[in-house]
Amino acid sequence: MSTWFDLTKSSDGQFRFALRTDDGTLLSSEGYEAKASAQNGIASVQTNAPQDERYERKVASDGRFYFNLKAANGQIVGTSPVFATQAARDAAIATTQKGAAGAAVKDQT
Secondary structure (H helix, E strand, O other): OOEEEEEEEOOOOOEEEEEEEOOEEEEEOOOEOOHHHHHHHHHHHHHHOOOHHHEEEEEOOOOOEEEEEEOOOOOEEEEOOOEOOHHHHHHHHHHHHHHOOOOEEEEOO
């Protein structure tokens, strides 16, 4: 399964990235004022994704499952969409762990 980062600029001028596969989005970033900051965020995901201890496994208020990926300093660098099951969330984490480090960046800015 191929994995890549989409780097985009939204209508509000913010730069964002998302780690994607052919099946959908694995995680998305916050908005960044500068493109270089978003690129640093991508590098942080690539560095931290292989490390299981960087994942914060969460349950949303509606009972669905998601995760945050954190940098070494504890800052969240990406948040997943919500998943119906814990198994689906955990599968998305496994895909992120395997694919993020080598994922190409598709710059769509």
